[in-house]
Amino acid sequence: MRRINSILALLMVLLVLGGCAWSGVGKASGADWRQEIPLIGEWVAAQDDTLYVHCLDIGQGDAILLQWRGKWTMIDTGDVSHRPQIVEYLDHYGVSRLEQLIVTHPDGDHLGGAYAVLRHIPVGRVYDNGQEKLNYMYRTYLRTLARTGVKRVTAKKGDVIDLGSGAVLTLMGPPQPLLQGKNGKAEYNNNSIIAMLSYGSFRMLFTGDAEKEEEAWLCATYGDKLRATVLKVGHHGSHTSSSADFVRAVRPQAAVISCGRNNSYGFPHKEPLARIQGIGAQVYRTDRDGTVTVVTDGRSFAVQREGDG
Ligand SMILES: [Zn+2]
Numbered sequence: 668m669r670r671i672n673s674i675l676a677l678l679m680v681l682l683v684l685g686g687c688a689w690s691g692v693g694k695a696s697g698a699d700w701r702q703e704i705p706l707i708g709e710w711v712a713a714q715d716d717t718l719y720v721h722c723l724d725i726g727q728g729d730a731i732l733l734q735w736r737g738k739w740t741m742i743d744t745g746d747v748s749h750r751p752q753i754v755e756y757l758d759h760y761g762v763s764r765l766e767q768l769i770v771t772h773p774d775g776d777h778l779g780g781a782y783a784v785l786r787h788i789p790v791g792r793v794y795d796n797g798q799e800k801l802n803y804m805y806r807t808y809l810r811t812l813a814r815t816g817v818k819r820v821t822a823k824k825g826d827v828i829d830l831g832s833g834a835v836l837t838l839m840g841p842p843q844p845l846l847q848g849k850n851g852k853a854e855y856n857n858n859s860i861i862a863m864l865s866y867g868s869f870r871m872l873f874t875g876d877a878e879k880e881e882e883a884w885l886c887a888t889y890g891d892k893l894r895a896t897v898l899k900v901g902h903h904g905s906h907t908s909s910s911a912d913f914v915r916a917v918r919p920q921a922a923v924i925s926c927g928r929n930n931s932y933g934f935p936h937k938e939p940l941a942r943i944q945g946i947g948a949q950v951y952r953t954d955r956d957g958t959v960t961v962v963t964d965g966r967s968f969a970v971q972r973e974g975d976g
Contacts, residue, residue, distance in 0.1 A: 718864075724958045726749050739760075740765065741767075745779060764791070765784070770808075772795075792819070795819065796822055796841045866965045871898070872895040886913055898923070905939065915946065923970075935952060
């Protein structure tokens with residue numbers, strides 16, 4: 668019924684836009700008015716109340732696509748070695764534009780694919796944590812931003828990214844001021860951008876590579892406000908992350924770990940797995956499950972593993 672309504676409404680839109688073109692109003696911007704009309708498939712998708720979070724199987728690294736009403740947001744881009752795969756994923760899902768790309772921190776397994784993404788499709792704006800790294804990959808990232816003209820925004824705690832129609836991404840970190848490493852060394856993992864996705868009563872927390880130091884800052888700053896339905900586990904399930912207090916504060920029903928098959932770090936480690944499973948969360952991992960997609964209508968949620976059919 669909804670689909671029939673959608674198609675009827677689409678026909679009305681086409682009639683109205685068609686009328687505008689005949690009267691010349693649609694050409695006010697100088698652009699061909701036909702380009703303003705979305706394809707039927709995109710238009711129907713834009714009416715769909717389902718929000719999808721695809722935690723991509725990108726080997727050792729993070730890359731996540733949020734799909735909402737025909738629009739796309741990406742959190743992290745996988746590593747340099749997986750640039751061909753990240754482009755394949757964009758094509759596979761039919762992503763022709765990203766409204767925003769969030770790079771949680773400038774380590775290779777999160778930032779490495781940004782070059783390929785930015786060159787492949789238009790991106791509305793890029794959020795990063797403002798930390799710069801003195802390496803070739805980081806310079807390539809800056810150069811690609813300059814060449815493509817994509818706006819770069821330094822993420823600040825409290826920033827709100829409105830995805831429209833009731834879905835919101837709230838940036839809860841990086842910490843302010845940024846956390847310092849030992850002996851004055853730059854600290855990257857613990858300054859990851861932290862994002863909370865909310866839609867209806869569903870909440871999903873994305874933590875980049877946050878370790879126990881940033882988790883402690885989050886607990887002290889937000890307490891019970893960290894509560895989420897689903898957790899994207901910090902730092903690929905490393906024992907440096909998912910501290911007991913943090914896991915208790917988030918108390919997720921499901922947790923997604925993004926890590927590579929037989930990765931050399933031994934991710935995910937046993938202790939964080941035990942802590943996450945100990946509070947009753949179901950664990951999904953990209954190394955075993957392939958791409959893990961969380962689906963929600965804002966009330967309930969389901970998790971789909973690649974090959975579940
Ligand atoms: Zn990482």
